[in-house]
Amino acid sequence: MTDIILTDQTLEPVSFNLAGEDPAAFARALGASFRETGFAVISDHPVNQDVIDRALDDAQAFFALPEDAKHAYVVENGGGQRGYTPFGTENAKGMAQKDLKEFWHHGRNLPQGHPYSDVMPPNVPMSDIARFDDSVQALFAALDEMGAVLLQALAKDLGLEESWFSKTVNDGNSILRLLHYPPIDGDPSGVRAGAHEDINVITLLLGAEEAGLQVKTKTGAWLPVQPPEGALVVNIGDMLQRLTNHVYPSTTHxxxxxxxxxxxxxxxxxxxxxxxxxxxxxxxxxxxxSADNPNRYPEPMTAHAYLLERLREIGLI
Incomplete structure (x- = not known):
């Protein structure tokens, strides 16, 4: 677990417009925020609000379906990587208590015969919500495109070629998670999502209407995070933390x-x-x-092996 320092200054939003106006300044601003906190707020993001609204509307319609209808979209022995994962299935790493949530996973559409098809399953088609597949794919594509621009900036900040990450994520096993935390009745022993770090490279998170997201500070305090309208939160995942030897820390949230x-x-x-x-x-x-930051990970591992290791730890396989 990597604790982080958060201050009002480090969470000052970075405008996505700067990526086109001054890429070097954009890289410096993002890099500084990620190096200090593993966290950044991006304002003026390019994801069309209509795309966001359609995906959210369809997600809400799906989660409102009867339980037996939702359970028809569970992929048995699929590790929760596509389709529906029922309430109370996933837990934070190292915790026995299940999170109070349910979710849908939509991943990358691969052409038939793609070499990654054996480890990246196809998406589960939705028959109950007419436009669901199209609206969710549109949001996936928009966030995937934005993520590629953010990685160009991080490559600059790390002293790499701007396109360095493009060949590492062009067919990446990226996932859009549609999350539902149902209303709470009584006094449950669990929480909506236990303290954890993300598995992946970076996470792009649009603001939720209901509060609840918190990030842990270096002092052990928890800071609430709610991006302003028109902004989103980006955090470093464990894979990028590992690649950068903790130069970019993975946030605990x-x-x-x-x-x-x-x-x-x-x-x-x-x-x-x-x-x-x-x-x-x-x-x-x-x-x-460096001498001050010796290599913590002398043994490399593939992204898929790392993913499987973590999926076991959070109870999905």
């Missing part, structure tokens, strides 16, 4: 249960987990190793 006044309300969110290609070898970047 959670979703706490609501106040009594908000317990009757659902919470929805749509994190996009940007992943490396399954066969990418996560090997510490030489530029991230």
């Amino acid at each position: 959670r979703v706490v249960n609501p106040s009594k006044e908000r317990m009757a309300f659902s919470r929805y969110s749509t994190p996009f987990f940007l992943h490396f290609n399954p066969d990418f070898l996560i090997e510490t970047l030489p530029g991230c190793v």
Whole structure:
């Protein structure tokens, strides 16, 4: 677990417009935020609001279906990587208590016969919500495109070629998660999402209407995070932390249960987990190793092997 320092200054939003106006300044601003906190707020994001609204509307319609209808979309022995994962299935790493959530996973559409087809399953088609597949794919594509621009900036910040990450994520096992935290009745022993770090490279998270997201500070305090309208939160995942030898730390975060006044309300969110290609070898970047920061990971491993290891730890396989 990597604790982080958060201050008002480090969470000052970075405008996505800067990526086109001054790419070097954009890279410096993002890099500084990620190096200090593993976290950034991006304002003026390019994802069309209509695309967001359609995906959220269809997600809410799906989660409102009867339980037996939703369970028809569970992929048995699929590790929760596509389709529906029922309430109370996933837990945070190292925790026995299950999270109070249910979710849908939509991944990359691969052409028939693609070499990654054996480890990246096809998406589960939706028959109950007419436009669901199209609206969810549109949001996936928009966040995937934005993520590629963010990785160009991080490559600059790390002293790499701007396109360095493009060949590592072009067919990555990225996932759009449609999350539903149902209303809470009584006093449950669990929380909506226990303290955890993300598995992947970077996570792009649009703001949720209901509060609850918190990030852990270096002092052990929890800071609530709610991006302003028109902004999204981006955090470093464990794969990028490993690749950069903790130059970019992976954030510890959670979703706490609501106040009594908000317990009757659902919470929805749509994190996009940007992943490396399954066969990418996560090997510490030489530029991230120094006398003060010796290599923590002398043994490299593929992104797929790392993913499987973590899926076991969080109870999905």
